[in-house]
Amino acid sequence: MTTPVLEVRDLVKRYGPTTVLDGVGLSVAEHQVVTLIGASGSGKSTLLRCVDLLEEIDDGQVLLDGIDVSDPREDAAAAQRRMAIVFQAFNLFPHMTAAQNVALAPRVVHGVPAGEAQERARDLLTRVGLADLADAHPDRLSGGQQQRVAIARALAVRPRLLLLDEITSALDPELVGEVLTIVRELAVGGVTILMATHEMGFARQVSDRVCFLDGGRVLESGPPDQVLGEPEHERTRQFLARVIAAGRLG
Template identity: 85%
Template sequence: MSPVLEVRGLVRRYGTTTVLDGVDLTVEEHRVVTLIGSSGSGKSTLLRCVDLLEEVDDGQILLDGVDVSDPRADVAAAQRRMAIVFQAFNLFPHMTAVQNVSLAPRVVHHVPAAEADERAHELLRRVGLERFAGAYPDRLSGGQQQRVAIARALAVQPRLLLLDEITSALDPELVGEVLAIVRELADGGITILMATHEMGFAKQVSDQVCFLDAGRVLESGPPGQVLGDPVHDRTRQFLARVIAAGRLV
């Protein structure tokens, strides 16, 4: 069986600046792969390339063995099989929580309205927000809005869930409630590729951790090895700074 996602020699440039420099990455089904690294190391760009929001300059992105980065590929069809949650919540302010969650299934996937609404309510229950189904985003806390964003991503039943630093815009006291939802999803077997600065969380939920540096995967392996006994000096330097900042538990 082929991996859910396979990235081969991925290159992304902005003008003369190379942001991704030959990235290789594999995500097996029901696994959580976590990207770590300093700001500017290429984590977010890699996630955006995987979701086909960015063009690639070289290399391949294979989703279930199919090269979705091929210029001849049906980008829209590939994107319908993935979902991404960003740092910013990006909820529609004029829609309630349940309307935000049900929108993509109805409009993009042509799910009947009643079925989409039922599924949306179920997902809001799953993320602990059932009683806020009728609330507009400006009535929700940052943590609650991010949980709605996660429910919205799950509403399309993605083959691959991409999470881009989803706690970075939250106040510290709200981080835990969002990470608890991700931990539940991971325990439930959803295939996840995520970027995070929360090293303690990465250690708890990841099957594999990849350290990116200057657009390359410098080190990859089980979280206990990469976070506990890294091979490369650069990884050790990064983790030393993280420990000093109190983000490694």
């Protein structure tokens, strides 16, 4: 049996007396897209941050290619170099051009020579449709363009696993489509992705599996047509009914 790229086992995360993740388990196979859905506060973003080792976990395991990278004896920094995360906020350095932002981590963190890092950055900016804006600073870019730069920056380190945390939530509605198009192309291209999104129609199109989180637990998990079309759990049906009412099922 092939080892999953990512396996989360019985993960628990608490903030003081509040349990945010309560025994979460899931796996992501190579070239799969697994999507986390659920109401705000259900634990999606916290789960992504725990996977990327940005948060210490209270119990459970995070395995990357079969190795428990959440074990304090493991090199967390080395594990983080094999993953990349894109947040709602773009977090671009304002004094750097788009190409410089994308080239920074390969050059500084991964030791890629400056010339090679710049070439890789420009190739990736071309891939996300921003070749003509490679030398532009962030204040010259729209929100959608900045988020595409952030995606290119994540891809620049050639991650084993790409984590996407509600990457369209901060965008105006007319800019959402251009970012989702890029993610759709990445999924078709075989990038292994764990993402959280409120865009249910998009989740249905690109996901291999959908996990519905509620109260810090995976309440339902399965193929997108099943979870989003014929959910088994009443709580999932209630959530999707609210999503439909808000016009986000798509």
